[in-house]
Amino acid sequence: MRVAVIGGGAMGAATSWRLAKRGVDVVCFDRHSPPHAFGSTHGESRIIRTAYFEGSFYVPLLEEAFAMWRELESVSGSQLLRMTGALYIGSASSEAVVGAQQSAKEHGLDIDVLSAAELRKRYRGHITHDGDVAVLDRQAGILNPEGAVTSMLQLVPEIRRNEHVATVESLLREFDAVVVAAGPWTPELIDWLPLRIERQVHAWLSIARDADWFGRTGFQSSSASRSSSATPTASRLSTDRRSKLGGITTATSPIRRTSGAASTTPTSIRCA
Numbered sequence: 001m002r003v004a005v006i007g008g009g010a011m012g013a014a015t016s017w018r019l020a021k022r023g024v025d026v027v028c029f030d031r032h033s034p035p036h037a038f039g040s041t042h043g044e045s046r047i048i049r050t051a052y053f054e055g056s057f058y059v060p061l062l063e064e065a066f067a068m069w070r071e072l073e074s075v076s077g078s079q080l081l082r083m084t085g086a087l088y089i090g091s092a093s094s095e096a097v098v099g100a101q102q103s104a105k106e107h108g109l110d111i112d113v114l115s116a117a118e119l120r121k122r123y124r125g126h127i128t129h130d131g132d133v134a135v136l137d138r139q140a141g142i143l144n145p146e147g148a149v150t151s152m153l154q155l156v157p158e159i160r161r162n163e164h165v166a167t168v169e170s171l172l173r174e175f176d177a178v179v180v181a182a183g184p185w186t187p188e189l190i191d192w193l194p195l196r197i198e199r200q201v202h203a204w205l206s207i208a209r210d211a212d213w214f215g216r217t218g219f220q221s222s223s224a225s226r227s228s229s230a231t232p233t234a235s236r237l238s239t240d241r242r243s244k245l246g247g248i249t250t251a252t253s254p255i256r257r258t259s260g261a262a263s264t265t266p267t268s269i270r271c272a
């Protein structure tokens, strides 16, 4: 069987890798040369978690994914996944806190539930409000998305870089099946799908050198929720002085925090 995969971002690269592993004759097409800065799979970090508050049905998929990330590390010889744990912070009734505990209960996951006082003591890098509750998801960490794409595509026998596919039909003459993994460009290829493309922005903040509480013991990657209806978002940090806006990398001034100045900390670190 001969399969074309349109897109070499996280989704297309993973699809291509797994198809190639099953012995399928796969060709991955990309309009750019992945990894690149123009799509969603850009940058150095993404959170991976297990106690999914979004729905416990995700948990088996996540557990399977961890094994495959380790497999990819082993065959590529690259470190892609760093286990750090993740905190879900919010009120006791917030979607993140309730949902994470529900997933953990259903699947017997290793979590800790912390009060505001415990959170302040253990993770002083976070701004903690009275009444906050935190769920520590131990099976969570940080993935390197660009590294992952590089590693996965190394295992794909044929990649057609800088090749823009105009239509799905144009490939059906040469291939038995076509997988569309074109990310935000999907509507160009499948115009009947009711998709609305949103721009989402990543920002990496530099950290003051003396902010020792941002080390592994004082800070945890987090999803924070201030109300039961809010959709939590994740904060990510690196010491790299770049901010990445929708795939465009721009230089930016570092935002500095100093130890003990928690009350003046930029709220962008903790997302409501």
Ligand SMILES: Cc1cc2nc3c(=O)[nH]c(=O)nc-3n(C[C@H](O)[C@H](O)[C@H](O)COP(=O)(O)OP(=O)(O)OC[C@H]3O[C@@H](n4cnc5c(N)ncnc54)[C@H](O)[C@@H]3O)c2cc1C
Pocket (backbone or CB within 6 Å): 006, 007, 008, 009, 010, 011, 012, 013, 029, 030, 031, 032, 034, 038, 039, 040, 041, 042, 045, 046, 047, 048, 145, 163, 164, 165, 166, 181, 182, 183, 184, 185, 186, 188, 189, 200, 201, 202, 234
């Ligand atoms: C701000 C932000 C934060 C995120 N945080 C997380 C997180 O913490 N954890 C997590 O798991 N996920 C996170 N995600 C989601 C994750 O990054 C995406 O799900 C993933 O990168 C999507 O990959 P993709 O392959 O679908 O799309 P893309 O990476 O955009 O890849 C699509 C590819 O298709 C190619 N292409 C498009 N059209 C054509 C064509 N006609 N011909 C040839 N090639 C074409 C493009 O060049 C591109 O390389 C985040 C996303 C964003 C934007």
